[in-house]
Structure formats: structure tokens, C-alpha cells
Amino acid sequence: TMQNYYETILNYFVNRETNAFAESFNAKIKAFRAQFRGVGDIPFFIFRLCKLTV
Template sequence: MSIRNFFKNRATNAAAESFNAKIKSFRNALRGVRDVEFFLIRLYN
């Protein structure tokens, strides 16, 4: 079904997969951090 969907509508789940990869990367960067609030501030800037 999903293969047909791609050829009919050119719809993929690439955006969702990219978002999941960013979350995974963020979780790996957070590993070992004690002050989460400071880490989030640094990440935001």
C-alpha cells in the first residue's frame, strides 16, 4: 500500500524519519549532562 501511495501521491515519511533522527541526536548529546536546564539554554542559543 505505501509503495502505491508514493507513486500515486509522491508521499513519503522522510519528514518524520528526519525528525526522529534529530530527537535521537539530541538524546545522545544530552547523555551525561547533569544540569538539563543549562544544556537546553545552550542548545537554544
């Protein structure tokens, strides 16, 4: 596993950057999808998803 994530781990120590923002955003999308499960109106779903990211 260390070989797979070697560059990501080094990036934290070099730039002090993590992927926390991306992980948080993915969690928000996952929770949003769970809330709107079964909604058949795709344009409305995409509209609400865009409003989530603002």
C-alpha cells in the same frame, strides 16, 4: 517485505509523498538524546526537546 510495505509503496506513486519528514525528525530526536545522555532534569530535557521541534 513487499507485502508488509505494499500500501506505503503505492502511496508514493499515487500521492508522491514519502515519510522523509518523519525520518528526519526521528534522527534529530535521536541525536538530541545522545547529546543530553545522563541529564537528570526531566522538565529541562522536555523543554529543550520542544524547542528542537520549533
